[in-house]
Amino acid sequence: MFDGLRLAVTTLTVLPVRAGRWDRPTAAVAMSLAPLVGAALGLALAAINEGLRWLGSPALVAAGVAVAAGALLTRGLHLDGLADTVDALGSYRSGPDALQIMKKADIGPFGVAAVALTALIQAAALTTSGPWTIVTAWAAGRLAITIACRRGVPAARPEGLGAMVASSVPTPVVLAAAAAVAGLAAAATPGRPWQGPAAVLLAGAVVVLLVHHCVRRFGGTTGDVLGASVEVATTVTLIALTFD
Secondary structure (H helix, E strand, O other), rough: OHHHHHHHOOOOOOOOOOOOOOOOHHHHHHHHHHHHHHHHHHHHHHHHHHHHHHOOOOOOHHHHHHHHHHHHHHOOHHHHHHHHHHHHHHHOHHHOOOOOOHHHOOOHHHHHHHHHHHHHHHHHHHHHOOOOHHHHHHHHHHHHHHHHEOOOOOOOOOHHHHHHOOOOEEHHHHHHHHHHHHHHHEEEEEEOOOOOHHHHHHHHHHHHHHHHHHHHHHOOOHHHHHHHHHHHHHHHHHHHHHHO
């Protein structure tokens, strides 16, 4: 469990934590604990957002800095995965040809648009978001990793991060993690206790559809698909929580 937590932190953040074991059982624990790491990231970003507002910063500036800090704290890993995945999907190619596009170092127009629009929507949503909304959204974003790594979802390649974590999380663990994040989400909308869990459920459903589509197009998941799932789930959760 401790090795899995360390692996989750080192994989999903820039924190200088020394990695321990690196095998499938440890990877399964790490992917199961991804929502916990997401909640911790959300707390840090909420503190940045609220702190800047308290100092008198305009809401949009504070939100933009918080979104930028989120990218820095994760090495931009998930945004890079989003760009690569959208470029591959936008090419209308499948199998090895699509995977080759994802491996390229450059970013195409689809990827640029996806990253820019995602950052814009997230920043706009944060202008009206309280601390628990941010914590919920970032936890739900990392819950996407747990969902994408559930048993039965294959890897597109025989090597790499995607192959190590693919199909590693048992379904009961996925359901337990989803229930925990949904419970946390209820605190984000105290006046409407159903809205937070509904937002998490919606984000999870979108991730299931995205992963299914990627498996059909690429033959399985990759690390890039996991990153794309994170950003999509975070954004969907934020949008759903902005409705009055």
